[in-house]
Amino acid sequence: MTKRILENNANKKPFMQWLFLLLGPCVMLLTCLVEPPVGMSEAAFKTAGLAFWMASWWVSEVVPIPATALLPLVISPIVDIAAIKSVAAPYAHPLIFLFLGGFLISIAMERWGLHKRIALKTMLYAGKKPSLQILAMMLVTAFLSMWMSNTATAVMMLPIALSITHLVKSSDPSNEGFGKALLLSIAYGASIGGIATLIGTPPNALMAAYLSDSYQIEIGFAEWMIVGVPLALGMLLISWIWLTKFTYKVDANVQANKRIDTKAVFSSQLKDLGLMQRAEKGVLFVFMLAAICWIFRPLLGDVTGLKISDTGIAIAAALLLFVLPANKGSDARILDWESAAKVPWGVLLLFGGGLTLASQIKSSGLADYIANMIEGASTIPLVMSILVVVALITFLTEITSNTATAAGFLPLLGPVAESVTGSPLVWVIPAAIACSCAFMMPVATPPNAIVFGSGEIKMKDMIRAGFVLNIVAIVLITLVTMTIAAQVFGF
Template sequence: MSMHVKQENRSWFGLLLGPVVMLMIIILPAPAGLSEASWLTIGLTFWMASWWITEAVPIPVTSFLPLVVAPLLRINHINAVAVSYAHPLIFLFMGGFMLSIAMERWSLHKRIALKTMLLTGSKPSQQIAGIMLVTAFLSMWMSNTATTVMMLPIGLSIIQMTQTDEQTDAPYNKALLLSIAYAASIGGLATLIGTPPNALMAAYLNENFHIKISFARWMLVGIPLTVLLLFSTWLWLTQMFYQVDKNATRCSKVTFRLQLNELGPVKREETAVLIIFALTALAWMFRPLIAKITGLPLDDTIIAMLSASLLFACPIDRHNRRLLKWKDATKVPWGVLLLFGGGLSLAGLIKSSGLADYIALQVEALDAMPLWLMTIIVVTVIVFLTEITSNTATAAGFLPLLGPIAMSISNTPMTLVIPAAIAASCAFMMPVATPPNAIIFSSGQLRIADMAKTGLMLNLIAIFWISLLGLTLVRWVLNF
């Protein structure tokens, strides 16, 4: 009862806090150097953050705020605000979710989960290590969004198989699901195509400073960083924060084999879904090559929606049965699509209002500091800023400003540009921070507080490793 009262009080506090702060910002004049639109955007950001953290209203409802507040306060026009809710990334989510639903409908995810877990140990920490390695490897070559969408049903299936109806293990559930989100974000750091800020950084250095970073050379930086972050994350999740080996139930390989036998032989529907799944994964992985050979303007969203269409269109037998029916679409977590749309809309307002430029200028004012301290500050600011803005927008806003600053203090832009680009992909606290966080949050087994408490330490760990490697390994490998 006391916990319920505590949660209720927190909800009331959050419900009132956001609007009150917004009202104060409306009344008070904007500080010097800050535009009225930027000032109001700060209020909207605080309002949304307070409602997201306290869950004062349903999470997707908070995502409606930009549609209401921004036009009424003349921060931006309704058309400019609403366009974020139809961002191609939203449809990438949707197509990925359809693929996930098809896997679940025909139990393909369970078969994959059992096959995967037969390759790992029976200890919960070993199971999590296995799922993290698979997720990170896929994310090196595919978008972290697509990777997470693929791995979520597998993770949920593992949870179902390792728990009984009488006893559930919330710490293990949370650790496993969070490990998928975090491994998807971390794995993308290993390659230039793994996450948009990496590609943006490489393009910026090449176009503005004629510095070309090859795919292979970047991996000499990205893979060690990925390994360190993966191990640190696994250690934090399984041995320190949740201590899953002490609390969770072991599940032997015999159990996995028995459950695999219960599924029987592979069905035609499973094969069809697996073929579409594999073709989709290959198309995501080799999209640049396919686009170059065919001359088609492919992107991840087109591939995802084509795959979703095939699931509804392709007959699987003479009775014209399909892999998915439209009623299956009700299982799509539409709330998380709204959640991410709200996050993208807020990120757009931060950029269009000039707030991103203002924040970047505050960093620019610190150019007299030692390089090591400047690196830590820049990495810290970007890691926490990208919790509420898109990583691509953050990188796009900061890199052009950090390049000249780095040149003035170290004669090369790479000293700050590379750590900043990496930091933009390391947001572990908020569901809106990255697509993997949002997708995992859609499972319904996590609260924002769970992600925030776990992710705070991982943010600090990421700041440490990015800063350290940015001052050492990156300089050695890239010769500056």
């Protein structure tokens, strides 16, 4: 994840910083001193105070988001919400280790440049047509983001895109639209690609862990891909059409004799990488092995009789990278601890804090209290309720961290959805997906911020292109939830 997730938002005014810094603790203190509302237990009332405290710090980022995730370890035992053992347990949830394994595989890819080689090899075949060059950029970004951090993917793809943008500008200075469309394709491709797998983006993993912990509903890697891949492909196709045919009309704006053959650019960059090293081949082998095992895990379990888990596959793949030699006759390994230490530990802490909060919302009775309060919502048509939830989360994520949004809201949506619709999946799944579908603002997602930071994109460009895609995402997520997801997960 980007520094935005790990650092304070330094540009907030001091008054607002102090307001948000003190508001949460004051509300928490109030819940400890005042009698709870009728029908609500003391534990539930205090949990509501803790949830408000964490949400206010997560939204305002006056304290680093991962640091806020540690609050339950201190507060919950002190105010007698739960014992320290039960509070600490979710910080070691199996799905946190699934994400850890995914992080380690992606770090190995970055260390040896495999991700860049995959990108350049793909882009070699993009041809001269601007819209197809943008499609190739979007597809390769999305594919890498399925398995790597979307931040790392965007950071790696940005220099490649900028080299093309500058080349086009030097040939045809009047054609700014192509460069903007190309850069936005990276931001949108990285966010959309992450939807396709459980390890592609933190909200997906948080959703799976929450459902497993709170409702004993297990979502497998392959199961999720049945829902995530078609949705991602649909969003990619629509995003590409919107960017290249309507927003910028890149083919119409470039004269045939001024079209740039980018093959020479990519060939040069690929040549700089040199021949594929043994370490790269090793990473590719482990990556493909892990992906195959994730996809066919149920079949492998049936054939071998072994209790194979997605988490076990991820950690086994990571361990294999620590064992395999980087080069023939060398003691160096494909992955060493110095490289592994680059894991974004803050994201894993955020998972733990979110899962702990979710567990306490359920165990304290707060979930039931909230569900009973809005029983009347069951009269709203199902499709309309999903549409409203997705819209709220999509536009909320424009101004807050998508991971923090998932951590704070999924535990609240689950019990209400169960009460209103009969299944927590009906709202939790689309809400988790919506957390990754904010396309308007630079602060909405790390890829948006990275592309905006290039200086080639203005705020109005992102809002102009992103607003329509937000609306498209809201409609498409609702449709996929009502059709594919309903069939796969049986709700």
